[in-house]
Amino acid sequence: MKSKNLSEKILRSIKSKGFKVIELDPVLETKYILQRSGENFKKFLFSFYDLNGKELCLRPDLTVSSVLRFIQNKTNKKEKVCYSGEAFRKTYQKKDSFIKNQIGFEILGSNNHQKDDKAIIDTSLNILRNGPFKKSVLKIGNVELFNLLIEKLDIPTRWRNRLKRHYWNESYFNELLKRLETNSDIDPVFIEIDKSRYLKMRKDNQNKMVAGRTYKEILDRFNMKINDPRKTPTGKSNSKIIKEFLKIKCPLEKAPKVLNEFFKKNKINIIVGKGFFPLSKNNNKNLRIEFSAANGREVEFYSSMIFSIEVKIRSKFKNFISGGRYDQLTTNLGFRKVSAVGAAVNMNLYD
Amino acid sequence: MTKNIINIGLPSKGRLKHNTINIFKKKKLNIYSERGERDLFGYIKKLPNVKVIYLHARECIEQLSLGNIDIGFSGYDLFKESEINVQNKILISKKYNFGNANLVLAIPDLWIDVQTLLDLDEVADEFKKKKKRLLRVSTKYPNLTRQFLYSKGVTQFQLVQSLGSTEVSPFTGTAEIISDITSTGTTLKANNLRVLKDGEILKSQACMMVSKLSSKKKGIKKLLNLLSK
Numbered sequence: 001m002k003s004k005n006l007s008e009k010i011l012r013s014i015k016s017k018g019f020k021v022i023e024l025d026p027v028l029e030t031k032y033i034l035q036r037s038g039e040n041f042k043k044f045l046f047s048f049y050d051l052n053g054k055e056l057c058l059r060p061d062l063t064v065s066s067v068l069r070f071i072q073n074k075t076n077k078k079e080k081v082c083y084s085g086e087a088f089r090k091t092y093q094k095k096d097s098f099i100k101n102q103i104g105f106e107i108l109g110s111n112n113h114q115k116d117d118k119a120i121i122d123t124s125l126n127i128l129r130n131g132p133f134k135k136s137v138l139k140i141g142n143v144e145l146f147n148l149l150i151e152k153l154d155i156p157t158r159w160r161n162r163l164k165r166h167y168w169n170e171s172y173f174n175e176l177l178k179r180l181e182t183n184s185d186i187d188p189v190f191i192e193i194d195k196s197r198y199l200k201m202r203k204d205n206q207n208k209m210v211a212g213r214t215y216k217e218i219l220d221r222f223n224m225k226i227n228d229p230r231k232t233p234t235g236k237s238n239s240k241i242i243k244e245f246l247k248i249k250c251p252l253e254k255a256p257k258v259l260n261e262f263f264k265k266n267k268i269n270i271i272v273g274k275g276f277f278p279l280s281k282n283n284n285k286n287l288r289i290e291f292s293a294a295n296g297r298e299v300e301f302y303s304s305m306i307f308s309i310e311v312k313i314r315s316k317f318k319n320f321i322s323g324g325r326y327d328q329l330t331t332n333l334g335f336r337k338v339s340a341v342g343a344a345v346n347m348n349l350y351d
Numbered sequence: 352m353t354k355n356i357i358n359i360g361l362p363s364k365g366r367l368k369h370n371t372i373n374i375f376k377k378k379k380l381n382i383y384s385e386r387g388e389r390d391l392f393g394y395i396k397k398l399p400n401v402k403v404i405y406l407h408a409r410e411c412i413e414q415l416s417l418g419n420i421d422i423g424f425s426g427y428d429l430f431k432e433s434e435i436n437v438q439n440k441i442l443i444s445k446k447y448n449f450g451n452a453n454l455v456l457a458i459p460d461l462w463i464d465v466q467t468l469l470d471l472d473e474v475a476d477e478f479k480k481k482k483k484r485l486l487r488v489s490t491k492y493p494n495l496t497r498q499f500l501y502s503k504g505v506t507q508f509q510l511v512q513s514l515g516s517t518e519v520s521p522f523t524g525t526a527e528i529i530s531d532i533t534s535t536g537t538t539l540k541a542n543n544l545r546v547l548k549d550g551e552i553l554k555s556q557a558c559m560m561v562s563k564l565s566s567k568k569k570g571i572k573k574l575l576n577l578l579s580k
Binding site: 034035038039043158161162165169172175176194197198201210211212213215217218219221222225334 | 435436458462464469474476477478497502503506509526
C-alpha cells in the first residue's frame with residue numbers, strides 16, 4: 001500500500017510536467033531485448049515460445065516496450081509519456097525479487113535535444129524534491145565527449161572503433177588500453193601464411209558466400225587489416241590521455257573550464273561551452289551536482305547525455321533515478337531512427 | 352531412492368562409459384547387469400549397498416544436483432556448463448586422465464581475415480551494422496560460450512542451440528561460427544573449420560563428482576576413498 005501511494009505521488013509529480021500516462025504490453029518479442037542488450041542480459045529473461053515458434057518474454061524493463069509502442073503508432077509527433085508497472089527478470093540471489101517495480105518517463109521524437117534533456121532532468125529533480133531524501137547527488141556525463149576525444153586522437157581506425165564500441169565494458173576497455181600501449185594486435189606470422197590463400201581467393205568469384213560473408217567482404221577486410229598501420233607510436237600517450245579523461249570529476253559549473261584546460265594541455269582541438277550541459281544552476285542546498293566523464297558506463301544504449309541521481313540512505317548513496325539520451329535504440333532494434341530521452345525511477349529503493 | 356543405497360551415475364555410452372567402468376575394474380569391483388547390456392541399472396557384487404545407474408553424461412550432473420544420485424562420473428565441461436545453482440550443489444572429487452578435450456571457438460577456414468577474438472569482434476560489429484543482424488554462434492554449450500565471448504569483449508552475437516553435428520551449422524545457414532568440444536581437431540578440419548588463435552574456452556577431462564546433499568550419507572566417504580586411490 002505504501003509503495004502504491006508513493007508510486008502515485010511520483011506519477012502525479014511527473015504528470016504535472018506535461019507527461020501523458022500510457023499502458024505498456026507485458027509481453028514482447030525476445031529478439032528486441034537481444035538486439036538491445038545482448039545474450040548476457042537475455043539469460044535473465046522469462047521467455048517462452050508461441051505456437052508459431054516465435055520467442056516471447058515478459059518485459060524485463062519498460063523502456064523497450066515504450067519505444068516499440070511509439071514505433072508501432074507510426075507517428076513522428078513528439079510525445080511526452082510516462083508509465084509505471086512491473087518488470088520481470090530472473091535472479092540468482094535469493095534475497096532479490098524477480099519483480100522490479102519501475103516508473104519511467106520519456107520524450108520521444110524530440111527535435112530540440114537540449115531543451116528535452118533539460119526537461120527530463122528537471123522532472124527528475126521535481127521527483128527528488130517531493131521525496132523523503134535529505135542528501136543527494138546528481139551526476140551528469142556525456143558519451144559524445146568521449147567519442148569526440150577518440151576521433152581527435154592519432155590512432156588507427158580499427159582501434160578508434162574498438163574503443164568506442166567497448167566504452168561500456170570497463171574491464172575489457174581497460175584491457176584494450178593495455179593492448180593499445182603495447183601494440184599487441186596483429187600477428188605478422190598469420191598475415192604471411194594467409195597471403196597465399198588471399199591470392200587464390202581473389203581469382204575466384206567474389207560473390208561466393210562463406211557462412212554469411214562474401215569472398216569480397218573477407219578479402220576487403222583482410223586488405224584493410226594489413227594496410228592499417230600495425231604499430232601506433234602514440235599508443236602509450238593516447239592511452240594515458242584516455243585514462244586521465246575518464247577520471248575527470250568536478251562540480252558541473254566548473255566542467256567547461258576543467259575540460260577545456262584538459263584538452264588544451266593535451267593539444268586536442270575541442271572546445272566545450274556552457275551550453276553543452278543541460279543544467280547550470282542549482283537551487284537545492286542538499287543537492288550536489290557534478291560532472292563525471294565516465295558516468296553511466298554500464299548502460300550500453302545511451303548515445304550522449306547520461307545522468308543519475310543518488311540519494312543518501314543510512315550513510316550510503318544509492319541510485320534513485322537514472323536516465324539519458326538513447327537516439328540509437330530504435331535503429332539498434334531494426335526500426336527507423338527516433339530520438340529519445342528518458343529516465344527511470346528505482347522504486348525498489350522504497351522496499 | 353532408498354536411504355541406505357548409494358546411487359552411482361555412470362555415462363551410458365561411448366569411451367567415457369568404457370573408461371569409467373575400467374576405474375571400477377581396477378579396484379576389482381565388477382559391475383554387472385541383470386538384464387544384459389541394454390539394462391540401464393547395474394550392481395557390484397562386493398558392494399551390495401551400491402546401485403549403478405547409466406545416464407547421459409549431462410543427466411549425471413542434473414541428478415547429482417538433485418541428490419538423486421550420490422556419486423557421478425561426467426565431463427568437467429558439462430559440469431562448468433551447468434547453471435551456477437547446479438554447480439553449487441556438486442563437489443568435484445577427482446579429475447582423471449581420460450576424456451581430455453577442449454571446448455573451442457571455431458570459424459570457417461576461409462575467413463582468412465579472422466585470426467583472433469579482436470577480429471571476431473569487428474566481424475560481429477559488421478554483421479550488426481551492415482547486415483542488420485547478429486552473428487550467430489551454434490553450440491551445445493551456451494553458458495560457457497556466452498561467458499567466454501563477453502570476457503573477451505565480443506558482445507554482439509546470438510546463440511543458437513545445437514543438438515548435434517554442430518560443425519555443419521556454418522554451412523547450412525544455421526549459424527556463422529561454432530563452439531564445440533574437440534580432442535584432436537580432426538573433425539573440425541574435415542569440416543573446413545579452424546580454431547581461433549585465442550579461441551580455447553575450456554580444457555576438459557573426466558571427473559568423479561559427489562552431490563553435496565549426499566556428503567553425509569553412510570558409506571559415501573569410504574567409497575569415495577576407495578575409488579580415488
